[in-house]
Amino acid sequence: MITAIVLVKASVDRIPEIAETIAALEGVSEVYSVTGTYDLVAMVRVRAHEDLADVIPGLLNKVPGVEQTETHIAFRTYSRHDLDAAFALGLDG
Template identity: 60%
Template sequence: MITAIVLIHTAADRIPEAAQEIADIEGVAEVYSCAGDVDLIAILRVPAHEDLARIIPPKISKVPGVLDTDTHIAFRSFSSADTEGAFAIGVPDAD
């Protein structure tokens, strides 16, 4: 699974509507409205790099109010949570 973080600049009067329209696009896992240098941050999770090409330029960039995007591809995930343990709840150890 490929994870991409898309930083999105939008027109100020379209932030909530743009966020929801982006969140409704297949492949977009989450959209955050935030303070700082960008208006929205979208997290995409897709099976192949080609999927990013079919989502970002033709869909996210065309949402009314979106002014600019900047995409970052994640290559490794770090977490303080034990995600493997969370998914194994109630499942006996295979060892």
């Protein structure tokens, strides 16, 4: 699974509508409204790198109101669940 984090600048007066449209796209798992330089963060999860081209420039960037994007590709995923599993000793309470 390939994960991309897409930072999105959007038309401020249409952020909720733009976020809902992006969230409905195939390959987009979540969309967050955020503070800071960007308005939205979209999590894109696809099976192959080639699929990123279909989702990000092919669909997401074409959503009306999306003004600019910046994409980051994840190398590894770390989560609380993963860390707990990695450090678990397997001992009963």
